[in-house]
Structures are given as structure tokens and as C-alpha cells.
Amino acid sequence: MYREFLVHYGMHVVTATNGREALEEAFARVPDAIVLDLSMPDIDGWEACRRLKADERTKSIPILAVSGHALKGAEGAAKAAGCDVYLIKPCLPEHVLAEIRRLISAS
Numbered sequence: 001m002y003r004e005f006l007v008h009y010g011m012h013v014v015t016a017t018n019g020r021e022a023l024e025e026a027f028a029r030v031p032d033a034i035v036l037d038l039s040m041p042d043i044d045g046w047e048a049c050r051r052l053k054a055d056e057r058t059k060s061i062p063i064l065a066v067s068g069h070a071l072k073g074a075e076g077a078a079k080a081a082g083c084d085v086y087l088i089k090p091c092l093p094e095h096v097l098a099e100i101r102r103l104i105s106a107s
Contacts, residue, residue, distance in 0.1 A: 002035065002066070005093035011100070019043025023051055026058050032104050034058075035096065038067040038078060046081045053082030062103035066096065 003013050014029060016022035019040045026034060034052065038045035045065065052058045065083040067074065075086040085099050 002093055002096055006097060006100070009097055011097075017041075019045060019048040022048050026052055026061070027055065030057055031061060032107075033100050034061055034063045035100065036063055036065050036083070038065055038069055046077070049078070049081040049083055060107065062107050064096070064099050064103060066091065 003015055006013050014025050014031070016025050017040075020042045022034075022036065022040065022045075023043065025031075036045045036049060038049075040048070043051075045067070049063055049065070052061065052063065062084045063082060064085045064087065065078045066087045066089055067078070068089045069078075078086045084103060087095065087099065
């Protein structure tokens, strides 16, 4: 759903079905921003975020975590892993778009 919305508003979107693919795509393409689900198969979003922030090619890319993890402390853990913004699903696509635009303009 977010992909279709973002494409409609002019964003070029590349998707991945798991954390390993997300890392491969990020390292190959070096995008302006990354929207990352924290619950992914293979390599979860927490670990993917840590790896992205530890790599010279991707460490400065802003990361927006979109997650169903609503437990106390989840946002702090996401920020500690390197996420710049943490949104709890379900969240409006307009909010995701606004955060992406804000992150890109700030970087």
C-alpha cells in the first residue's frame, strides 16, 4: 500500500521481501531514504538498520522504521539501532510521505 502511494506522489520505490534483499538493494543503489519494516524474514529490520548504519556506503542515508512494534521501549530500540524516525503501523501513507520528504530535505 505504501509503495503504490509513494509512486503516485513521484517517488521512485524499490522493494525487498526480506532483510537480505533490503541490504543488497541499499548497497547497490544508495537511495535518498530507506523505509524499513522491522519485522522481516531472513535478516530482521533491527539488524538491517545496524548494518546499514555501520557501512560507509549507507551510513548517512536516513532510515524511517515503520513497524507494528508498539510495546514500550520499541521506539528507543529502533533509534538505538540507527533508525532516524519510528512510525507505528498502521499509519497513514500521507504521514509516511511527509516523513520521507522531511528526512530527505534535512540530509
